[in-house]
Amino acid sequence: MQRSELNELMMFATIARERSFTRASRLLGISPSALSHAMRALETRLDVRLLARTTRSVAPTEAGAALLASVAPALAQIEDGLGALSSWRASASGTVRLTTFAYAAQMVLEPRLPAFLMANPGVRVEVEIENRMSDIVADGFDAGIRHVESVARDMIAVRVGPDLRTVVVGTPEYFSRHPPPQTPAELERHVCINYRGAADRPPLSWEFERDGREIKVRVSGPLVVNDVPLALAAVRAGAGLGYILEHDVADDLASGRLVQALDEWCAPYPGYHLYHSSRRQTPPALRALIEALRWRGNGNGNGQ
Known part of the structure; x- marks a missing residue:
């Protein structure tokens, strides 16, 4: 032949x-x-x-x-x-095209990608930050980083981050005017800051779980954004309640600048996963990147 x-x-x-x-x-x-x-x-x-x-x-x-x-x-x-x-090569080489969104890039790539690039000079990584969920095969990407529930079942997914937890927070001044909600349903009586992941989609529901019972709540308020820092600025100013990742408000909660509500309803969930197609051989450069980003902690944010 x-x-x-x-x-x-x-x-x-x-x-x-x-x-x-x-x-x-x-x-x-x-x-x-x-x-x-x-x-x-x-x-x-x-x-x-x-x-x-x-x-x-x-x-x-x-x-x-x-x-x-x-x-x-x-x-x-x-x-x-x-x-x-x-396996016979001294080091990985090639280009890896990666799609993710801003927060995952901050949590996963910022701490570990620079060291990976310095240790693998033959690898070039192209990262595209976008809110929409890409079809990595159709759009020509080698891999993506998203929440695991967003990953198609025919993909290979590797955990690259700790468990996450989203919490309901407001300022002490806000709660002095509005009694803290005791159940997710009571959020309907509160002013809330909404977050929208993409322009063509409605604001995200606030999701809760307790004793195996899951609840999704559509909240309302004067502000809808697709930028977490802007939403957090409005919450810190007392303009309403926010539904924010606990990692982003840890210092605020420790200092008393913000107060948490519905703590028992805010359950942790699996963190970010890198996913890639199962339909072809994994290129050496992508394999090396996966090993560098793979989460090796205990799942609660302590270590990697």
Whole structure:
């Protein structure tokens, strides 16, 4: 078999697996037009149609599915063999494209990414900060960092942060005017600062749990923001109650600047996870980054 034929078979397998020329081209690092040309050449040489194309989708034909079933195990062995070579390298190299949002970048990447880059000079990391949830395969990312409940089930997820806890806080002056709520339902009688994760979505619900009972509350108030520091500034000024990560208000609570309410209703939940596709070999650079970011603490924020 010539090298060009092997390349074309690997291209075909990637297209059939991803059901998209665009996604396959991003994974393979070639243009969609070059990929389409290679597939036409393969089909012409084999004298059989392998892919059924429409304006919106692509899928293997019956002949294509039979070919894929035949060659996929061998191609997987080749990819595994190439991936195993990484253990012989002195250090990881390559580019890792990563998507996350601002708070996860602050919590996970700021403390550990600089040291990783200095220890791995052959690795280049591109980080895109965005509020929206990206499809890492379709958008050409190698991995993302999000809350684990946001990660699709077909992804591989690795814990990279401690448990988190969101708490309800207000100033002493606010609570002198408004008695603290005793249950989440009583928040309807309070002025609350709302947070919206994305412009096309409603403000986030405030979520609570006690004795296995989960409650989501839609609150109201004079301010809706998509910026945590701005929301916290309004809370600290006494403009209303906030639903803020405990880590961000630890000093305020310790000093008495802010007071917590509904403590028994605010349960911890799993922290941030790095996730990546399970459909292909993990590149050495991404594997090294995962090991550098992997959470090794006891889950309550003490250590890493």
